[in-house]
Amino acid sequence: MNDDEPGFFERPSLAACRVAILGLGLMGGSLALALRGRCRLLLGSDPDPAALDLARNYHAVDDCSADPAEILPRAELVILAAPVGAILRLVTDLPRLHPGRAAVIDLGSTKRAVTRAMQSLPARFDPLGGHPMCGRERGTLAAADPRLFEGKTFAFTALERSGPLARQLAVELAAAVGAQPLWLDPETHDRWTASSSHLPYLVANALAAATPPEVAPMVGTGFLSTTRLAVSPVSMMLDVVMTNREYVRPALRRLQDQLARLQSALEANDEPTLRALLQSGADQRERIAPN
Numbered sequence: 001m002n003d004d005e006p007g008f009f010e011r012p013s014l015a016a017c018r019v020a021i022l023g024l025g026l027m028g029g030s031l032a033l034a035l036r037g038r039c040r041l042l043l044g045s046d047p048d049p050a051a052l053d054l055a056r057n058y059h060a061v062d063d064c065s066a067d068p069a070e071i072l073p074r075a076e077l078v079i080l081a082a083p084v085g086a087i088l089r090l091v092t093d094l095p096r097l098h099p100g101r102a103a104v105i106d107l108g109s110t111k112r113a114v115t116r117a118m119q120s121l122p123a124r125f126d127p128l129g130g131h132p133m134c135g136r137e138r139g140t141l142a143a144a145d146p147r148l149f150e151g152k153t154f155a156f157t158a159l160e161r162s163g164p165l166a167r168q169l170a171v172e173l174a175a176a177v178g179a180q181p182l183w184l185d186p187e188t189h190d191r192w193t194a195s196s197s198h199l200p201y202l203v204a205n206a207l208a209a210a211t212p213p214e215v216a217p218m219v220g221t222g223f224l225s226t227t228r229l230a231v232s233p234v235s236m237m238l239d240v241v242m243t244n245r246e247y248v249r250p251a252l253r254r255l256q257d258q259l260a261r262l263q264s265a266l267e268a269n270d271e272p273t274l275r276a277l278l279q280s281g282a283d284q285r286e287r288i289a290p291n
Helices: 026-035 049-057 084-097 112-118 164-176 186-210 213-218 221-226 234-243 245-267 271-288
Strands: 018-022 041-045 063-065 077-080 102-106 125-132 153-158 180-183
Touching (some): 018 026, 026 041, 049 063, 077 084, 084 102, 084 112, 102 112, 112 125, 112 186, 153 186, 164 180, 234 245
Parallel strands (some): 018 077, 102 125
Antiparallel strands (some): 125 153
């Protein structure tokens, strides 16, 4: 861009934007691959040297560093693609790491804690919460896929202070990766994902833990698909369930109540009740996810 051309903040768009992605695991790496050629400059940072080596080998970003302070001053859009606990630390460190103006969007799986932390950012930052509803159980850049977001919901949770820049870039970001934007408040986001995302992980983990190793020769697709989420990184999922305890706990109680009804019907040899319970579950699944 020539010195006499309008600057990014006078003509903001994702195509004219220098984007820094902090965290080059599955989500950050997939986003980087999906954004190649769709923004002015793509920067990346990750504390793991192996992730940086992969990012260079994949040409996922134009420049990367283990030290976010080396890349952030060039960015107009900062995307926090780390686990929730790391995102909270990055939000605290951001004013020190980035001396200029920037929009800030995170990809964390819970939103209340992150958006509360974002409220304290200096006025030169325009923050907004985000959460693409997609992923894989293996959370590394080696599993990254530029099509990961296609056709998926990209939830956005605006703060009261979120300005038109962050909102515009969020919409353009979703469009660039083929996702569908969904705007909602942080409370609703965390309440919904407690049931749709966080409880499934706990169920998969508990089912895997309750399964005796001796059955391994009889494991089939049912067990494998049902317990797939159990191998998600524990450190990442611990952050998620701990920052959303308020809504995960009642979700667990609802599941426990349903399991108790199934157990009661089985103990009573009550086939009609058991049939009704099983059909109710099948019908509910069709209502929630008809395709």
